[in-house]
Amino acid sequence: MANTVKILLKNVPFFGHLPEDAINHLEAIVTEKTLGDGDVLFREGDNANTCYIVKSGAIEILKKDKKSGKDVRLAVRGQGEFFGEMSLLEDSPRFASAKSSGQSTVIEIDRDQFSKLIGKYPALAMKVMEVLSSRLRQSDIQLINDLQRKNEQLEFANKRLYETSRELEKSYANLKTANKFLERIISASQFFIVVTDQDGKIFIFNDEAKRIFGCDFKDIAGEEIGILIKPTGKGEILTEIEGNLKDGKIWRGDILTETHGHSRLVIELVAARVFDEKGEIFASLYMGRDVTEEKNIERQMIMLERMATRGEMAAEIAHELNNYLSIVFGNLELLEMEMQMGNIDNAPKKIKSMKDGLDRITKFTEGLMMYSRPASKKERFDLNAFLENELFFICSQNRFDGVDFEYDFDRRLPDITADKSQIQQAIMNLLNNAADAMISNAKGNKKIILRTQYAEDAHTVRISVIDNGVGFTDESLSKVFRQHFTSKESGHGFGLLAVKRVIKNHGGKVWAERNPLGGAIFNIEFPVIVEEKSQVAVPQIG
Structure with missing residues (x-):
C-alpha cells in the first residue's frame, strides 16, 4: 500500500507512538474503501467491529431524531480524522450512522486484527484509552457549552414570552374594551343590525332588531336570516339578495315583511358581505330600519x-x-x-x-x-309585491274595517312596465267600490280577493278584484263603465271611468262579471313587456 497510508497512520493519535515495525504491521492489516456521494458506510444500530480513518473527502456522522424521524448531523470527519473507535474496545451496535459527503476514501481497521496488535504492543491499549478519554472530555465540554448556550436561548425565549404575554394581556384588555364599546354602539344604534357568520348563521342581533322583529336573540341565535326577514309577496327576494352578496355586490331596497308577532311592516334594508384582511368572507351584514310610518x-x-x-x-x-x-x-x-x-x-x-x-x-x-287623460310615467316593477304593499296600507282605512283580504298571486308573473300611480288609482277605485258593495253585509262576512294571473303565451297580466257584495243586476251589468253610470245614491260614475281610462292608457281592457259565489268581479288586463333584469355592480366592503 502506498506510503500515504503509513503517513496517515502515524498522524493518528492512537498510532503515532508505535515503532516502525508496528506501523508496518498495521499497514499490512488495514483495507481501503472508496465511497460515492451519499453512500452509507454503516447505519445506526449495525453491528460494530471496525474503525475508520478518513484518507480523503469527508464523512458525516448522523443520528436519527426519535420525534421527527429525521437525521441530525453530529459531526463531519475530514482527512486524517478517525471515527468508530469504540468498536475496537466493545461489542455494541453502532451509536450513529456514517455517510459520505461527496467522493471519499476511508481506511478500515478490523477489531480482531487490532486486538492482536494490542497483544504485541500493550502500550497501544493505554494510548487508545487516553484518546477516548480526551474525546469524552471534549464531548462533555461541548455538551456543557451547548447546554449553556441553550439555557441562554431559553432564558431569552422566556423573557420574550413574558414580554409577549404582557403585550397579549394588554392587547386583550384593549380588545375587550373595544369590543364592549362596539357592542354599545351596535346596541344603541337607531338601525337594526343583524350579522351572520360564514355559514349564514346569526351571531349578532342588536336591541333595535329585537324591537322591530319582536323576538329575543336566544330565539334566533344560530338560525339563518330567513327566520327574521319573511318577505310577503315576492318570496324569492332572499334568493336575489344572496345572489348579489355572492357576486360581491351590496343589496339595497324596501321589503314588506312579517314579524314574529305576525304583524306586517316595511323595512329599508342594506345587505353586504364583510371580508377579512385576506379577502375571505368573514360575515354578512344586514342593516336597516322600519319605514312603515314614513x-x-x-x-x-x-x-x-x-x-x-x-x-x-x-x-x-x-x-x-x-x-x-x-x-x-x-x-x-x-x-x-x-x-x-x-x-x-x-x-x-x-x-x-x-x-x-x-x-x-x-x-x-x-x-x-x-x-282628462292623466300624464303617464311608466317604470318597471314587481306587480305582486306592489299590490301587496298597497293592500298593507289600504286595509287600515276605516272603510275597510271588518273586511277580510285574501291574496291569490301568480308567482310566475314577471316584472311589468307600467305607471305605478295610475295602477294604484285604478286598484284603489275598484277596492273602494268593493267595500261600498259590502256595506250591507253582516259583520264577519266581508271578503275581498285580489288575484293576479299571467298568460305566458299572450304576454298579458290580469288583475281581478273579487267581492261578496250585492253584485249586479242584468241592467247594471250592461251599463258598467258607461259615462254617468253608478249604483250608489251619492255616486257620479267617475271612478269606473277613471279605471277604464287608466287601463286604456296601458293598451289593455277592463270588464265586470258576476261572482258565482255572490258579489262582483272586476277584471283589468294589459300586455306585459318582458325584460331581462340588469344588475349594477357596487364595490365590496371589508
Missing part, C-alpha cells in the same frame, strides 16, 4: 297633493260653470218677472237661451271627461 306619511302626502291639485282644478271648473249658470239664472229671473207682468212674448227666446246655456255646461263636462 311610507304611510308619504302616501298621505301624495294623496294630499292630488287633492290639492284637484281642488285647484275644481275651483277653475266651478268658475267656468258659474259663468254658464249665470246666463241660465239671469234668463230664468227675467222670464219669471215678465210672466208675472203677463208678458210671455219673449218667453221662447229666454227658454232657448237657457237651453243653450245648459247645453254648453253639458258639453263642458263631457269635454272634461274626454280630455
Whole structure:
C-alpha cells in the first residue's frame, strides 16, 4: 500500500507512538474503501467491529431524531480524522450512522486484527484509552457549552414570552374594551343590525332588531336570516339578495315583511358581505330600519297633493260653470218677472237661451271627461309585491274595517312596465267600490280577493278584484263603465271611468262579471313587456 497510508497512520493519535515495525504491521492489516456521494458506510444500530480513518473527502456522522424521524448531523470527519473507535474496545451496535459527503476514501481497521496488535504492543491499549478519554472530555465540554448556550436561548425565549404575554394581556384588555364599546354602539344604534357568520348563521342581533322583529336573540341565535326577514309577496327576494352578496355586490331596497308577532311592516334594508384582511368572507351584514310610518306619511302626502291639485282644478271648473249658470239664472229671473207682468212674448227666446246655456255646461263636462287623460310615467316593477304593499296600507282605512283580504298571486308573473300611480288609482277605485258593495253585509262576512294571473303565451297580466257584495243586476251589468253610470245614491260614475281610462292608457281592457259565489268581479288586463333584469355592480366592503 502506498506510503500515504503509513503517513496517515502515524498522524493518528492512537498510532503515532508505535515503532516502525508496528506501523508496518498495521499497514499490512488495514483495507481501503472508496465511497460515492451519499453512500452509507454503516447505519445506526449495525453491528460494530471496525474503525475508520478518513484518507480523503469527508464523512458525516448522523443520528436519527426519535420525534421527527429525521437525521441530525453530529459531526463531519475530514482527512486524517478517525471515527468508530469504540468498536475496537466493545461489542455494541453502532451509536450513529456514517455517510459520505461527496467522493471519499476511508481506511478500515478490523477489531480482531487490532486486538492482536494490542497483544504485541500493550502500550497501544493505554494510548487508545487516553484518546477516548480526551474525546469524552471534549464531548462533555461541548455538551456543557451547548447546554449553556441553550439555557441562554431559553432564558431569552422566556423573557420574550413574558414580554409577549404582557403585550397579549394588554392587547386583550384593549380588545375587550373595544369590543364592549362596539357592542354599545351596535346596541344603541337607531338601525337594526343583524350579522351572520360564514355559514349564514346569526351571531349578532342588536336591541333595535329585537324591537322591530319582536323576538329575543336566544330565539334566533344560530338560525339563518330567513327566520327574521319573511318577505310577503315576492318570496324569492332572499334568493336575489344572496345572489348579489355572492357576486360581491351590496343589496339595497324596501321589503314588506312579517314579524314574529305576525304583524306586517316595511323595512329599508342594506345587505353586504364583510371580508377579512385576506379577502375571505368573514360575515354578512344586514342593516336597516322600519319605514312603515314614513311610507304611510308619504302616501298621505301624495294623496294630499292630488287633492290639492284637484281642488285647484275644481275651483277653475266651478268658475267656468258659474259663468254658464249665470246666463241660465239671469234668463230664468227675467222670464219669471215678465210672466208675472203677463208678458210671455219673449218667453221662447229666454227658454232657448237657457237651453243653450245648459247645453254648453253639458258639453263642458263631457269635454272634461274626454280630455282628462292623466300624464303617464311608466317604470318597471314587481306587480305582486306592489299590490301587496298597497293592500298593507289600504286595509287600515276605516272603510275597510271588518273586511277580510285574501291574496291569490301568480308567482310566475314577471316584472311589468307600467305607471305605478295610475295602477294604484285604478286598484284603489275598484277596492273602494268593493267595500261600498259590502256595506250591507253582516259583520264577519266581508271578503275581498285580489288575484293576479299571467298568460305566458299572450304576454298579458290580469288583475281581478273579487267581492261578496250585492253584485249586479242584468241592467247594471250592461251599463258598467258607461259615462254617468253608478249604483250608489251619492255616486257620479267617475271612478269606473277613471279605471277604464287608466287601463286604456296601458293598451289593455277592463270588464265586470258576476261572482258565482255572490258579489262582483272586476277584471283589468294589459300586455306585459318582458325584460331581462340588469344588475349594477357596487364595490365590496371589508
